[in-house]
Amino acid sequence: MLRKIEAKLLIVDDLPDNLLALEALLQGEERQVFQATDADQALALLLEHEFALAILDVQMPGMNGFELAELMRGTERTKHIPIVFVSAAGRELDYAFKGYESGAVDFLHKPLSPHEVRSKVSVFVELYRQRKALSRQLDALEQARREQEALLAELRATQSELQNAVRMRDDFMSIVSHELRTPLNGLTLEIHLRKLRLEQNRSEAFTLDKLRAMTERDERQIKSLTRLIEDMLDASRIRTGKLSIRPQQCDLSDLTRRVLENFAAQAHSAGSPIELHAPEPVLAIVDEFRIEQVIANLLTNALRYGARKPISVRVSAGSEGPRLEVCDQGLGISAEDQARIFQQFERVNGTGVTQGLGLGLFISEQIVRAHGGRIELLSQPGEGSCFTVILPREPQGVL
Incomplete structure (x- = not known):
C-alpha cells in the first residue's frame, strides 16, 4: 500500500543549477519533484499541491527561506509540511535556533552530501507515506463503520417490517376466520333446522313463503361469503399488479x-x-x-x-x-x-x-x-x- 502513495517534494532556490542538482538527488520511485525560484512561485505551488516535504534555500532575494517558512506555518493548508533548510552558512547555534523557530525540522549544509540528502529526504518521504496510509486506513474504517451502521439500520427496519408482516398475517387470519365463520354458521344452522324439520315430517315449515324466505337468507349468506373471497382475491391481484381495468x-x-x-x-x-x-x-x-x-x-x-x-x-x-x-x-x-x-x-x-x-x-x-x-x-x-x-x-x- 505504501508503494502506491506518491510523495510530492518542493525545492525552492533562486539558483537554477542548485535546483537541478537537488532534483537529481531527490528523484525516485513514486516521487514527484516541483521547483520554485522564489517565494511567490513556492506559495502558488503550495496552494495547489500537497507536499510531503519542502526544502528551502535560506538565502534568496526578496522573501528569504526563514520568512517563507514562517508564512507556511501560519497557513492552515501548509503548516504541517516538514521544512528542511539548505544553507551555506556554518553550524552556528544562533543560526540553527532561528531556523528551528521558523519551523524547520532539519538542515542541509552546503556543499551538499548526496548520501545525507537522500537519507534525510527518504526518512520524511517514508513518514509521509505511512501517515497517508494510516489516514486512508482510518478513512476506510470510518466508511466501513458507516456502512455497518447503515446495514444495521436496514436490518432493523427489515426486522420491523417482518414483525409487522407477521402481525398483519396473524390479524388477517383472525379476521378472516371470524368473518367467514359468520355466514357459514348461519348456513350451517339453517341446514340443521331444515334437516330436523324434515326428520319430523313438518311439511308446514316448507311452504312457498317460508321457502322463499329461506332462499333469500341463503342468498345473503352466500353473497357475503362471495364478497369476502372476492375482496381477498382483489387484494392479491393488486399486490401482483393483475387487477385489470376495462373502461x-x-x-x-x-x-x-x-x-x-x-x-x-x-x-x-x-x-x-x-x-x-x-x-x-x-x-x-x-x-x-x-x-x-x-x-x-x-x-x-x-x-x-x-x-x-x-x-x-x-x-x-x-x-x-x-x-x-x-x-x-x-x-x-x-x-x-x-x-x-x-x-x-x-x-x-x-x-x-x-x-x-x-x-x-x-x-x-x-x-x-x-x-x-x-x-x-x-x-x-x-x-x-x-x-x-x-x-x-x-x-x-x-x-
Missing part, C-alpha cells in the same frame, strides 16, 4: 342508482336511509364492475359507521371530471386513523365495529387510482365522514 362509457348516475337499489334492504336493516342526488346523467369512461365495487364499498362503510343516521350520495360532473360523494353523519374518523384506513386490513379504532376484513377502502382506492382518479376524505370524530371519488375525463389504462 367503457357509462352513466355514473344510473350506475349509482342501480347499486343503491341493491342496498335497499341493508339500508333498512341499518336504520340509515340513503338519499341520492343525481339530477342528470354524468358520462364516465370507466370499468363499470370495478366502479360498482367502489360505490358498494363506500356505502357499506357508511352503513357500518353511520350511527343509524341518513346517508347522502351525490353524483355530479365536476370541474376535474365525474364526481361521486358518499357522506354519512356517523362516528367520524380521527386524523390518526385517516392516515391508515386506506391500507390493507386496517379498520377504525374505538368504534366497537369489528365487521369486515379491512380491505374495502384499500381496494376502492386502488381501483380509483387504476382509473387515474383519487379518493378524498373529509371527516371529524362525531361529525361523520364524506368520501369523494374524482374520476378523470379520459380512461387511464390498466393496473
